[in-house]
Amino acid sequence: xxxxxxxxxxxxxxxxxxxxxxxxxxxxxxxxxxxxxxxxxxxxxxxxxxxxxxxxxxxxxxxxxxxxxxxxxxxxxxxxxxxxxxxxxxxxxxxxxxxxxxxxxxxxxxxxxxxxxxxxxxxxxxxxxxxxxxxxxxxxxxxxxxxxxxxxxxxxxxxxxxxxxxxxxxxxxxxxxxxxxxxxxxxxxxxxxxxxxxxxxxxxxxxxxxxxxxxxxxxxxxxxxxxxxxxxxx
Numbered sequence: 001x002x003x004x005x006x007x008x009x010x011x012x013x014x015x016x017x018x019x020x021x022x023x024x025x026x027x028x029x030x031x032x033x034x035x036x037x038x039x040x041x042x043x044x045x046x047x048x049x050x051x052x053x054x055x056x057x058x059x060x061x062x063x064x065x066x067x068x069x070x071x072x073x074x075x076x077x078x079x080x081x082x083x084x085x086x087x088x089x090x091x092x093x094x095x096x097x098x099x100x101x102x103x104x105x106x107x108x109x110x111x112x113x114x115x116x117x118x119x120x121x122x123x124x125x126x127x128x129x130x131x132x133x134x135x136x137x138x139x140x141x142x143x144x145x146x147x148x149x150x151x152x153x154x155x156x157x158x159x160x161x162x163x164x165x166x167x168x169x170x171x172x173x174x175x176x177x178x179x180x181x182x183x184x185x186x187x188x189x190x191x192x193x194x195x196x197x198x199x200x201x202x203x204x205x206x207x208x209x210x211x212x213x214x215x216x217x218x219x220x221x222x223x224x225x226x227x228x229x230x231x232x233x234x
Contacts, residue, residue, distance in 0.1 A: 020045050020067070021192050028195035031067065031147050049147075056145055064139040066132075069151030069194040072214055073129035074221035079104060081117065081158065082126070083218065085165045085177075088115030090222035092176045093169035094230075105182075115176060118183035120159040125194045127152040128209035128217070138203040151194020152207050164215040169223075 021029045022038035037043040052065045076083035078101055091099055091110040099110040109115065127150075135150045166173035199205045209217075 020049060024192060027191055028153065028193040030149050030195040031198055053147075062145045064142070064145040065147045066136055066139060067147060067149045068132055068135075069125040069127065069149070069192065071127050071129045071132040071150075072218065074218050075129075076218070078109065082161065082215075083222075084109055084115065084117070085158070085161055086215070086218035086222045088176060089165040089169050089171070089173075089219045090226055091115075092166065092171050093219075093223060094226055096226070113176060114178050116178050116180040116183060117158060117162075118180065120162070120177075120179050121157055123155045123157045123191055125151045125153065125155055125192060126161070126211060126214065127207050128214040131205075131207040131209055135199060135203060135205045138199075138205055142202070146202075148199045148203065149194050149196050150199055150205070151196050152211070153194055153196060154211060155191070155193050156211055161215060164212055165219050168216050168219040 019039070019042035020035040020037060021033060022036045022042050025034055025036060035046050035049075037046055049065055049067075052063050055061050056063045070082075072080075072082045076086075078084060078087060084103070087099070087101065088110050091097075092113070096110060097113040099108045101109050103109050103116070107116075132150055135148065139146075139148055162173040162177050166176060196205070
């Protein structure tokens, strides 16, 4: 039988199926938590998730859906906030006060030695993509297709992410990061936190890379990119 996996119904940009929960009614979220999407993008994900269930149940197709929470890596594009923070920490470490790379408003990501972000109190369940890909593979090794929530079960704010990133290079993030009201989203997704008990039990899956290790890898990768681009070493 051919096997298919809808990997978090993530699009190629690596978006997250945790968006399905939107303004979540309960915390943490598992496979039985009702969906409550907060934007059109998330609503489209609900449709796709339901189509997986319909094809699986109606036509006996082996299709599993990975309900993936936020997963990051060194390969993240710069338009994602986690990579912006890693990029900002790298700039600070190398003494770059005006970055060549621009944000979504067409301004330098780092300007005047400062990284501008939105709401620093936004909290997410962040894990490393390596662990999530392993979970996807495990889903396809099962005898029966099913849906699995995949996440670390740990909640961290953007403030904590900044602190971890800048600490990696021995700096105080508060000297290098500002909160810009113009970057605050008008309707932010609610608190999403994974209950991956089912994946842990059935798939024997647990994350192996900590939040601190993940952020450190991202910062190190950004520094290496700068050093390669500029032909210099810190």
